Amino acid sequence: MSNTGRNYAASSVGDIQARGRATLHNDLSLTGSEISINELPAGVGLPFLHSHKRNEEVYIVVKGKGRFQIDGDEFEVAEGSVVRVDPPGVRCITADAQSPIRYICIQTEAKSLVQFTEGDGVILETKPTWLPAPAK
């Protein structure tokens, strides 16, 4: 299921618990990031440590709980935890022994963001269709 327009692409990653991992870069033709949505079953951790050459990573835990290891530091994470890791950080994540963990990982070119939100967004005069028309 996907649909596209001149300025957008939309799709669905389906059942992440069943898939284990979905990556968005190719499906959505992303140009500023690679994004993965991941679920590790209870007791399962990634079997390797890794770092990056250029990319900053941000992890967002959206369900469950687990543990991070970064540069030898270990700490617990749970729904709502957010973590930035710089390219040289040596990192890994595991689900808790008793709980699966679902997390989103966002890779971007470090130091690439120029401006954002109020500095980059443009509010338009026209209104979304779900607002009632203004009184005349």
Place this chain on the structure above:
Amino acid sequence: MSNTGRNYAASSVGDIQARGRATLHNDLSLTGSEISINELPAGVGLPFLHSHKRNEEVYIVVKGKGRFQIDGDEFEVAEGSVVRVDPPGVRCITADAQSPIRYICIQTEAKSLVQFTEGDGVILETKPTWLPAPAK
């Protein structure tokens, strides 16, 4: 609650349903993205359309359902929906009349990603502490 190391920063956004919106750029000192985690109550939509000057946006619906409007096209979204919007896309999102919607929005400089995953990651020889030590 937050902790930092030479190559990382970790925090928690807490209860998004109560907060409504959390932004990560400043809390985590991000350099490649601005990321917001948002929840709209049932029947509530953003009251304005907006576009961007430079930034690509990716929306990930992590809970509930709602509707998107982009360049006049309207479509339904639900948990698992993922949407890329190019800078000039005129966009808005609303929760469904009967369901709240929780979504993550990622802003990045369009066309900034140079390489990713296998092209950018470096697998290390040392193993995470949660793996059993190899047999000697």
